[in-house]
Amino acid sequence: MARPRKHAAKLPEFPILDANGLYAAPTRGDGNCLFNALSDQLYGHQNEHQALRDATIEHMRANSEFYRQYMTVTPVRRNPKRKVASLAPAVPLDPAFHSADELQRMFDLHLEKMGQPGEWADNMEVVAFASALNVHVRLWQADYHYTFSPRDDAIPTTSPAHLSVDEHDTGKTRPTLNVAYHTWEHYSSVRSLSGPHTGLPKVTIVPHAAPSKKRSSVERDDEDTVFRASKRRSPLPLFDSDSTPECSEASSDESNPSIISSQRSVCSRESELPPTRKIKLVLKLRNPPSITTAPASPVTATSPA
Known part of the structure; x- marks a missing residue:
């Protein structure tokens, strides 16, 4: 009889949101x-989506020289499955392979299509939205988040949706909008578990609850030296047989003082022991009794007749 299959426990989709007391609110797909x-x-509701889309498109059109360099000149849709797992800045296209007119033509087609209701937007539109509305956009994923800020060199637009801030603003008074991106290619508004669940959200972040960006392997290694216990060397032996002499400090784990002291104590105890008696091995060779030696007889050489 087959044993029943054990089902793995359902893991939360956004552990980082849970750690901050937040959740992905239902958002129309x-x-x-x-x-x-x-x-x-x-605004506290989802009804202004078209106005925000129009403001984003207007900003992208006014700053086409910046955004068009990230267009892919191919017959298919740019980023057809809308992946934002990698949010590092894209590499601009080499103008040697695509003329400015060709890029502008494809970019105009993209803006025309993106201006239609129901057209999927992705991370390039998030970048443009932050500059168009003069806000920060924090994009949450499973275990990290990114923050998009307005570009300082962007050409301003006069969209009614644009938020005006004081010209001496340092960026601290700009609102930060929080959006979650699901693995099934959907964006949701982020709200606090403690509310409000309608109207304008109030999102606060728990300090050090999670990293603000995806860490590299080098950064994780650096953190391991601080938060993770030091690795202990194997107690057998107390030296590296291939390179390091016995009882040397180089062969001990310098990151663990207890191991160093224990190894030094072992070395000191070994030095106090009386010298051991050296064993001398003597190898004697003897001839078998049936073999006798005789003096060698002279050998004469004869020449052929």
């Missing part, structure tokens, strides 16, 4: 989910 989520963050 009608193709406008990014702007629905941003509208909920900015």
Whole structure:
């Protein structure tokens, strides 16, 4: 009889949101989910998605020289499955392979398509939205988040949705909108578990609850030296047989003082022991009794007749 299969416990989709007391609020998935989520963050409801889309498109058109360099000149849709797992800045296209006119033509087609209701937007539109609305956008994923800020060199637009801030603002008074991105390619507005669950959200972040960006392997290794216990060397032996002499400090774990002291105590105890008696091995060779030796007889050489 087959044994029943054990089902793995269901893991939370956003551990980082749970750690901060936040959750991904239900957001309409009608193709406008990014702007629905941003509208909920900015106005407390999802009804202004088209105005926010228009403001984003207007900003991208006014700053086409910047955004068009990230377009892919191919017959297929740019980023067809809308992946934002890698949010590092994209590498601009080499103008030697694509003329400015070709890039501008494809970019205009993209803006025309992106201006239609229900058209999926992705991370390039998030970047443009932050500059268009003069806000910060914090994009949450499973275990990390990114923050997009307005570009200082962006050409300003006069969209009614644009938020005006004091010209001496250092960025601290700009609102920060919080949006979650699901693995099933959907954006949601982020709200606090303690509320409010309607109207303008109030999101606060727990300090050091999670990293603000995805860490590299080098950064994780550096953190391991602080938060993770030091690795202990094997107690057998107390030296590296291939390189390091016995009882030397180089062969001990310098990161663990207890191991160093224990090894030094072992070395000191060994030095106090009386010298051991050296054993001398003597190898004697003897001939078998049936073999006798005789003096060698002279050998004469004869020449052929």
